[in-house]
Amino acid sequence: MNREGFLKALDSLNVWKRGGVRAPHKPLLLLLTLGRLSRDENRLVRYEEVEARMRRLLERFGPPRKATHPEFPFWHLQTDGLWEIPDADKLHKRKGGSSVSASMLRKLGVLGGLPNSVDQLLRRDPELIETAVVTLLNGHFPDSFHTSIRDAVGLSESMALETPAAYTAARRRKRDPNFRRAVLTAYERRCAICDFDIRLDDDLLGLDAAHIQWHAYGGPDRVPNGLALCKLHHHALDRGAIGLARAGSRGFELLVSQEISGTSEAFRELVDAKGRALREPQEPSQQPDSVFVAWHRREVFRGEPRTA
Numbered sequence: 001m002n003r004e005g006f007l008k009a010l011d012s013l014n015v016w017k018r019g020g021v022r023a024p025h026k027p028l029l030l031l032l033t034l035g036r037l038s039r040d041e042n043r044l045v046r047y048e049e050v051e052a053r054m055r056r057l058l059e060r061f062g063p064p065r066k067a068t069h070p071e072f073p074f075w076h077l078q079t080d081g082l083w084e085i086p087d088a089d090k091l092h093k094r095k096g097g098s099s100v101s102a103s104m105l106r107k108l109g110v111l112g113g114l115p116n117s118v119d120q121l122l123r124r125d126p127e128l129i130e131t132a133v134v135t136l137l138n139g140h141f142p143d144s145f146h147t148s149i150r151d152a153v154g155l156s157e158s159m160a161l162e163t164p165a166a167y168t169a170a171r172r173r174k175r176d177p178n179f180r181r182a183v184l185t186a187y188e189r190r191c192a193i194c195d196f197d198i199r200l201d202d203d204l205l206g207l208d209a210a211h212i213q214w215h216a217y218g219g220p221d222r223v224p225n226g227l228a229l230c231k232l233h234h235h236a237l238d239r240g241a242i243g244l245a246r247a248g249s250r251g252f253e254l255l256v257s258q259e260i261s262g263t264s265e266a267f268r269e270l271v272d273a274k275g276r277a278l279r280e281p282q283e284p285s286q287q288p289d290s291v292f293v294a295w296h297r298r299e300v301f302r303g304e305p306r307t308a
C-alpha cells in the first residue's frame with residue numbers, strides 16, 4: 001500500500017458510521033498503534049498485550065456500552081487493509097463460521113499489526129504519522145477529546161515537529177461559517193447553562209457554538225443542533241459529563257452524570273446545576289431538536305444522571 005492508498009483507507013473508516021452509531025474501535029486501535037510506532041516498538045503485537053489498554057480506551061473515549069469488545073478491531077481491521085494477522089488462515093480454519101473470540105486470541109497468542117508496507121511507509125515519514133493521527137481524531141471525536149486521547153496513546157501534540165500542511169487542511173473541515181454566529185445570536189451571546197458572557201472590546205471570551213450531535217457523526221450545522229456554551233460546559237457536554245433532557249412541552253433541563261467527581265467549588269456548582277432549565281433560544285424554532293438530544297444521550301452521555 002502506498003501513501004495515497006493509506007490515506008484513502010483512513011478516510012473510508014471515517015465514512016463507515018452506521019447511521020450515527022459510534023464505533024470508535026478501529027480508530028482507537030490505529031491511534032494506539034501509531035503511538036507504539038512513534039516509540040519505535042515492534043510492528044506485530046500480541047493481542048493480550050494491547051487488550052487491557054484497548055478496553056480502557058474504549059471505556060474512556062467510546063460510547064457508553066455494557067461491553068467494550070477490544071477484540072473486534074484487532075480482528076476486523078484486516079478487512080480495511082490496515083491490519084495484518086499472519087496466522088489469520090489458521091484461525092479461520094479453527095473458528096469455523098463463528099467470529100474470533102477474545103479468549104481464542106488470548107489463548108493462541110495471536111499477533112497482529114499494521115501491514116508491512118504501511119509500517120515501512122510510516123516509519124520513514126513522521127509527518128504522515130501526524131497526518132494520520134489528525135485524520136482519525138477529527139473523523140471520530142470532537143476537539144475536546146483530542147488532547148486526552150493523544151496523552152492516553154502516547155502521541156502528544158508537541159511530538160509533531162512542525163505543522164504539516166495536511167494537518168491544517170484536516171482541521172479545517174467543511175463547516176458552515178454561519179453556524180457559530182447563528183447559534184450565539186439565538187442564545188444572545190451567553191452560555192445556555194451558566195450565562196457566562198465575558199467580553200473584551202467586541203470579542204467574546206471563551207464562548208462556543210457547540211454541536212449536540214457531533215459534526216463528525218453527521219450532526220448538522222443548524223441552530224436546533226447547537227447550543228451557546230462556555231468552554232467548560234462545551235467540554236463537559238462533548239465528553240458526556242453533562243447532557244440534556246426534555247422538561248415540559250418545550251424546554252430542556254440539565255443532566256449531570258454520576259461519573260464525574262471533584263472537590264472544588266466549580267465541581268459543586270456543576271452538580272448543583274442538575275435539573276436546571278436551560279436558557280431558551282429567542283425563537284421556539286431554534287430549540288434543540290429531540291433527535292439530536294436523544295443521539296447525545298445514547299452515544300455520549302456517561303452512565304446515569306444524578307438525581308440527588
Ligand SMILES: [Zn+2]
Nearest residue numbers: 191194230233
Ligand atoms: Zn457555562
